[in-house]
Amino acid sequence: MDNLRMTTQRKIILEALKKSQSHPSADRVYEFVRGEIPNISLGTVYRNLEIMYRQGMIVRIETPDGQKRFDYDTSNHPHFRCEECGKIEDIPLPLTAPPLDPRSEWVSKRKILSSTVNYQGLCSDCISKA
Amino acid sequence: MDNLRMTTQRKIILEALKKSQSHPSADRVYEFVRGEIPNISLGTVYRNLEIMYRQGMIVRIETPDGQKRFDYDTSNHPHFRCEECGKIEDIPLPLTAPPLDPRSEWVSKRKILSSTVNYQGLCSDCISKA
DNA sequence: CTACCTGCAAATTGTTTGCTGTGTC
DNA sequence: GACACAGCAAACAATTTGCAGGTAG
Numbered sequence: 001m002d003n004l005r006m007t008t009q010r011k012i013i014l015e016a017l018k019k020s021q022s023h024p025s026a027d028r029v030y031e032f033v034r035g036e037i038p039n040i041s042l043g044t045v046y047r048n049l050e051i052m053y054r055q056g057m058i059v060r061i062e063t064p065d066g067q068k069r070f071d072y073d074t075s076n077h078p079h080f081r082c083e084e085c086g087k088i089e090d091i092p093l094p095l096t097a098p099p100l101d102p103r104s105e106w107v108s109k110r111k112i113l114s115s116t117v118n119y120q121g122l123c124s125d126c127i128s129k130a
Numbered sequence: 131m132d133n134l135r136m137t138t139q140r141k142i143i144l145e146a147l148k149k150s151q152s153h154p155s156a157d158r159v160y161e162f163v164r165g166e167i168p169n170i171s172l173g174t175v176y177r178n179l180e181i182m183y184r185q186g187m188i189v190r191i192e193t194p195d196g197q198k199r200f201d202y203d204t205s206n207h208p209h210f211r212c213e214e215c216g217k218i219e220d221i222p223l224p225l226t227a228p229p230l231d232p233r234s235e236w237v238s239k240r241k242i243l244s245s246t247v248n249y250q251g252l253c254s255d256c257i258s259k260a
Numbered sequence: 261c262t263a264c265c266t267g268c269a270a271a272t273t274g275t276t277t278g279c280t281g282t283g284t285c
Numbered sequence: 286g287a288c289a290c291a292g293c294a295a296a297c298a299a300t301t302t303g304c305a306g307g308t309a310g
Contacts, residue, residue: 003288047277062192092236097249112249123240127239137309173301174266176301
């Protein structure tokens with residue numbers, strides 16, 4: 001039941017993510033992949049992104065505009081989101097969330113598994129447009 | 131055009147958020163508010179949450195389960211999300227994202243406006259259930 | 261009195277799912 | 286050859302929007 005198959009579709013979807021710097025939405029991935037497999041279905045794209053996400057093969061990013069974005073890079077790295085155009089970029093600096101003191105009472109009652117850091121602002125494109 | 135009115139509905143929605151510790155979704159806010167104004171419409175709740183969010187009166191939180199949550203506390207504080215039950219809690223510790231070095235080339239090309247820190251794991255309820 | 265706002269319902273948007281045939285391992 | 290997976294379309298869930306009447310300032 002957990003036996004993954006590397007179908008042509010899955011391979012190309014993963015490839016699309018790998019090539020893209022832009023953390024595309026399912027929709028964008030669909031558009032791209034249709035260049036290679038014109039009759040692929042949107043459902044297949046969603047299904048594969050979900051499966052690969054659950055496998056930990058890719059990362060899923062929540063956004064304020066209600067569309068999930070996907071990232072090929074599974075290393076824990078911070079994202080920067082442009083508040084103007086919505087673009088999401090990787091921040092190429094080693095940054096991690098401050099560690100939670102395990103001796104604190106609040107922390108000791110919970111099990112902390114992971115953390116994420118995000119920055120927002122204006123990207124270089126949107127700055128030069130303004 | 132940016133002239134806000136404090137209608138009964140808006141007041142009660144804000145009140146509901148203020149009372150709630152649980153970072154409710156629009157749906158939950160709707161349920162609560164119906165206790166006071168039985169014939170309020172869900173559209174009104176959405177409209178008001180959106181307006182108040184845009185005014186900076188409240189905070190909107192993205193979640194992996196595809197429902198936005200809202201927070202009365204607009205101070206920049208970290209959230210903890212339980213991966214089991216989806217509950218979102220405020221972390222009562224002074225924690226901020228690491229500052230970005232403005233001298234770095236990457237940073238200098240952008241305008242950083244804000245940052246958020248999030249932690250994920252298991253809440254105390256879900257630990258004791260396991 | 262003037263727009264902003266409400267309730268209602270219909271429309272959109274993003275995503276999921278049931279079905280039936282297919283291709284991977 | 287079994288069983289995960291594809292395509293297709295219909296179903297869903299969260300949120301948005303058009304309209305006509307109501308109300309705060």
